[in-house]
Amino acid sequence: MRKLKIRITSSTDLFQALDNFKNDCIRYGISNGEQKTLFQKVEVGVNDLAKRGRELSSIGSQFRVKSVIESENCQVVLNVDFGGERPTLISKLRSLLSKG
Numbered sequence: 356m357r358k359l360k361i362r363i364t365s366s367t368d369l370f371q372a373l374d375n376f377k378n379d380c381i382r383y384g385i386s387n388g389e390q391k392t393l394f395q396k397v398e399v400g401v402n403d404l405a406k407r408g409r410e411l412s413s414i415g416s417q418f419r420v421k422s423v424i425e426s427e428n429c430q431v432v433l434n435v436d437f438g439g440e441r442p443t444l445i446s447k448l449r450s451l452l453s454k455g
Contacts, residue, residue, distance in 0.1 A: 357383045357429045361397070363405055364436050365412060373398055376431070389426050396424045400433055408437030 359379050361372055376397060380390045400422055408418040417438035424431045
């Protein structure tokens with residue numbers, strides 16, 4: 356069984372991620388019928404989860420989900436991560452310096 360991963364964050368271009376997924380399906384020799392079925396499921400999953408992630412991150416929440424979509428010969432893992440970015444060392448230093 357082929358395993359493909361798609362990672363979606365607030366900075367991900369969804370069209371490019373889906374296009375990369377199509378290309379991976381072709382590269383791994385997944386049949387046209389299976390590609391079509393998988394793509395429809397993945398497209399709906401990516402768009403729905405990204406929409407929900409944007410909504411929650413806009414109010415300051417974080418949204419992390421791992422979803423698995425399977426077909427006969429392929430397993431697609433969607434890793435979605437919105438909001439709750441961890442501060443970098445520089446941003447922590449800036450925060451400390453601005454307080455003083």
